[in-house]
Amino acid sequence: MKRPFCVILVIVSSLVGLMQLTHVLQAAPAVAAPAAALPSAAPKARAIIQAASFPLHVNYAHNWISGDYPLQHTVYLTVTDPAGNLKAHGAVQTLAGGSSHGGDGFFAGSDSDWFPTVPDLAPGDWVYASVLGTADAASLQIGxxxxxxxxxxxxxxxxxxxxxxxxxxxxxxxxxxxxxxxxxxxxxxxxxxxxxxxxxxxxxxxxxxxxxxxxxxxxxxxxxxSSIQNVFRLPAPSVSVFQDNAGTPAESGNYRFTIAYSNWGDGPAENVVVDSLFSPADLAFLTYTAPFTHVEVAPGLHRWQLGTLPANADGKFDVYMQVLAPNGQLITHTARITTSNPYNTSYPWDVTYPWSDFVAVNAADARAMMYAQPFDPPPGGTMTFLIDACNWGATSSGWVTLTGTLPLSTTALSWWSSSPGWSGALAGSTVVLTKPTLGDC
The missing domain is CATH 2.60.40 (Immunoglobulin-like)
Known part of the structure; x- marks a missing residue:
């Protein structure tokens, strides 16, 4: 589903004020999921330490609990800290091969298994399990x-x-x-x-x-x-790249590639490089929005040097290109990421992301709507102009120019945009903004 592109201009009446330009993507409103109907926490076993009628398996590094038990039973789980304070409780079903150790049983390791959430398991915690409709129960303390x-x-x-x-x-x-x-x-x-x-x-x-x-x-x-597990490893990075695009490329138009990069590993990735690869006969590089060092390595190969990407870090930037290929021709663009860290754990498909599409006849349809807030400001006050500018057409657009002429006795001081790619200038009561291609509505 296409989403609207919103530009905000903030303008002042009299001689003082501010002009803004921004892009807002309207996401669907969040809908709260219904609360899971979890049973009450199973009563704590009070009698014998480590007493169990069936084996439990706990991995406190990865925060999961499993157990060996016959099929088609509901197992209630409770986790407390060493002092007996509740950390979480939940309910799971026994399944064929459901045990972490290969037999029939259960496995609890996701938020859907627990209330309020997956417990952060730690040495000293107690784990209690009881089976609905039976007297079977198990408990253990994590060493x-x-x-x-x-x-x-x-x-x-x-x-x-x-x-x-x-x-x-x-x-x-x-x-x-x-x-x-x-x-x-x-x-x-x-x-x-x-x-x-x-x-x-x-x-x-x-x-x-x-x-x-x-x-x-x-x-x-x-x-x-029953058993207890812990897992050991030294940190390592895991870099990946992804690219989004702006619909169908148009003959004689421009095109936007959004390149997203990440390091989802637990260690830093040094000397990270992102490449843009394409045929110079089909596409011509125009500009980009990344705050990194950029070089043209060769025709059809542009490179950004990101430096060190910390663990669990990500980001994105836009690359704009002119479409040179004629109508009906297949064009390609590949995003690639590398790091000098020899212990990077990425899979081959994580570090290269290809894209291709056929060029179509230019069918761009750029439109703009404007709103004023407030409608009638007092002298010396401020007026905000909200401009929705987007492309209703079936293909990408070419260069877009947005010209704003302010009312009499107003002056624009500045503008800004949360949507990258816009550039422009202010001249008295006139603002002229340009962008290589306009986003879809």
Whole structure:
């Protein structure tokens, strides 16, 4: 669905005031989702520590809880902190293969499973589970799994801190989840006193050369087959690129590409570069809105140097081009992103985003509407002109010029736009703004 392009001009009466120009995309109004009808929290098991009639599995690094139980049952879950304060409760269904450990059971790891939201699981928390219509129940307390990951030595030093399990010992696994091509896991026993330690080590030549961004899981087991997991890794970036476009390209018109970039990894991405690749016979570069260093590497290859992109950061900018190809010809444009970080975890399809479309006969239809706020300002007051300018046509437009002539005895001081790509100048009571192509309505 096309969305309107809104331009705001703020103008003053008399000799004082402000002129603005902005672009507003009208999104659909937010609709509140109905509250999930969750059952009351299951009563806390008060009796025996670690007592369980079915196994529970907890990964407190990734905040999920699973369990082994037959099909077609509803399981109520409750999580409290060590003092017994409620953190979250929820209800899940048992499914075929629903357990994290491969058998029938349940898995709770999304907001839809919990109220008010997925709990932030931590060592010392209690997990309670009960099965609707039965007397079956389970509970466990989360013990701390500490690990010192040394990627240079391809090893991790592990200890377990769950003193309520003493004087017993616990069975522990090192899982090489992030190893490409597979690697051996290691099984051993530890006293859960926080001081007993074991080193899991891999041969980097024949087993696993650990690098940042790869997960290494450690899991310890209870006598009833319940288990606790923690996951270790060194931060690594994960960059990606995406591009949006402005409808159908028009013969002899201009075209806008919106290039969106991101780093959804947990580590910074250094020396990030975004490229725009196209055929110079089909498209001619006009301008861009990015605040980064830009170079034309070669005909049909333009580059922006973003520097270091922090973890969980994103942004976007527009690139404008003139359409040189004739009606009916297929044109292409590719956005590409790279980083010098050797441990970038992106997939190949994350770092390249191609686009193509056929050129059509120019059918642009630029229109504008204007509103005044307030309609009759007092002398010396301010007047805001809201201008909706957009393209109602079936193709992209060419250069657009918006000329505003202010009422007598008014002066425009400045203008601005939240929609990138506009440029212009003020001259007394006249404002002239231009843009390479106008957005769809």
């Amino acid at each position: 701390a799994i500490d690990g010192l990951l040394d990627v240079a030595a391809d090893a991790i030093t592990v200890s377990i801190d769950a003193p309520w399990l003493l004087p017993g010992i616990v069975n522990v696994d090192c899982h090489p989840w992030g190893a490409p091509g597979g690697a051996p896991g290691y099984n051993f026993f530890l006293r859960p006193d926080g001081g007993d330690r074991h080193v899991c080590r891999w041969d980097p030549q024949t087993e696993w050369d650990i690098v940042p961004g790869q997960d290494l899981a450690v899991e310890y087991y209870l006598p009833d087959r």
